[in-house]
Amino acid sequence: MPNLDDAAASEFRPGNVYLNTAAVGLLPARASRAVRSALEDAATGRPADVFGPVEEARASYARIMGVSPGRVAVGTSVASYCGLVAASLPAGAEVLTAEGDFSSLVNPFHVRGDLKVRSVPLERIPEAVGPGTAMVAVSAVQSADGRLVDLPALRAAGAAHGARICLDVSQAAGWLPLDAGEYDFTVTVTHKWLCSLFGLAFLTVPEDFGGLLPLSAGWVAGEDPWASCYGPIGELARSARRFDEPQSMACVAAPRSLALFEELGVEAVHRHDLALADRFREGLARLGHEPLPSPGSPIVSVPGLGGRQPELSAAGIELSDRAGSLRAAFHLHNTPADVDRLLDVLAG
Structure with missing residues (x-):
């Protein structure tokens, strides 16, 4: 390695x-x-490989997430795939979500209009699962502040009450070791911690597809795509490929980016990222700043410092202002020198 x-x-x-x-x-x-x-x-008219990169990406992501390629669909967004999951629920079903979770995950359940969507603080998600809960839709890691949901407790609660789990791993896949087979559905984009491009998303499904209907199925979702170009599709793919969507240039980048994570190992990236985040937390304490609690996360948000984002950008440090908090995210390209540079500028 x-x-x-x-x-x-x-x-x-x-x-x-x-x-x-x-x-x-x-x-x-x-x-x-x-x-x-x-x-x-594309500019010179050379024939393009339509399916090769998609299949490479599917197989690589499946290995990273510990499932078979037949359980992975390749699409375009978390929102579209959460729409499929939401559409599989019967009217009146209860969906449990975390307060302030990312819109692309929760909004598809709200727009149904006939689901009982209940939101609780992230820390209360496992205990809030009850016998009437049909599904829990939650991010493994919160976008705004990096907090992690208690995944073992969530799995236990889901199993105890027969609630299915739709886990958004957009802020986790690439640095947090995960087994997608432990959840009914997982969804992610690739343009964040997986270091690829906008316009590509993955969905993992159960072996029996979990009741999903391929509502957006086009020709690429056919068992034989080239025989599925005209008229109704005669036979949908026998795997999760039936939920595939036509791809953009992002599918060319994804296999290369995902291969890097396979070579390095997500566990090694996990250790690297968290060491940098902890170095930053220690430095913040010396400066008298207290970040929002997000133990075990490479995302560190500091209340009250969001307004300094333009100043930091001018100093050559790029991070985000989220609801008044300064959000720093540490990944495999970062070094201790990056942490120290940020702390030096914050110290004035």
Whole structure:
């Protein structure tokens, strides 16, 4: 397994101190080369491989998430896939969500109009699951502040009450070791911690598809896509590919980015990211600042400092202002020097 620091140095060359992966991840050099080559092919009329990169990405993501490729669908957004999950529920079903969770996850359940959507504080999610709960839809890691849901407690509560779980791993996949097979559905985008491009999403489903209907199925969802171009699809794919959506240039980058995480190992990325986040938390304490509690997360949000984001950007440090909190996200391209630079600027 390659050394993480050496691999990161060869793949990433940010032009600043980039601490904004929770918004958009940096593209590795190998993925950038693949996209440039595909663009040149498109500009010169060379035939494009329609399915190869998608299948590579599906297989790689399946290995990272511990499931078979047949349980992985490749689409375009978390919102569209959560719409499929929401559509599978009967009228009147109770859906439990966390207060302030990301809109792309929770809104598809709200717009149904005939579901009982109940929101509680993140810390209370496991205890709030009851015999009347049909589904829990929650992010593994909160976008705003990096807090983690108690995953073991959530799984136990779901099993005890027969509630299905739809877990958004957009802020987790790539740094948090996960087994998608432990949940009914997982969804993620690839442009954050998986360091790919906008416009690509993954959905993992049970072996029996969990009652989902392929409501957006087009020709790529056919068992034989090239025989499914005209008229009703004669036979849908026998795997989760029946939930696939036509892809953009993002599918060219994804296999290269995902391969990097397979080479390094998510566990190694996990250790690296958390060490940097803890270094930042320790430095904040010395400066008299207290971040929002998010133990075990590489996302650190500091209340009251969000207004300093423009100043930090001018100093060559990119991060986010979220609801008045300064949100820093530490990933595999970051180094201790990045942490110390941020602390020095905050110290004035």
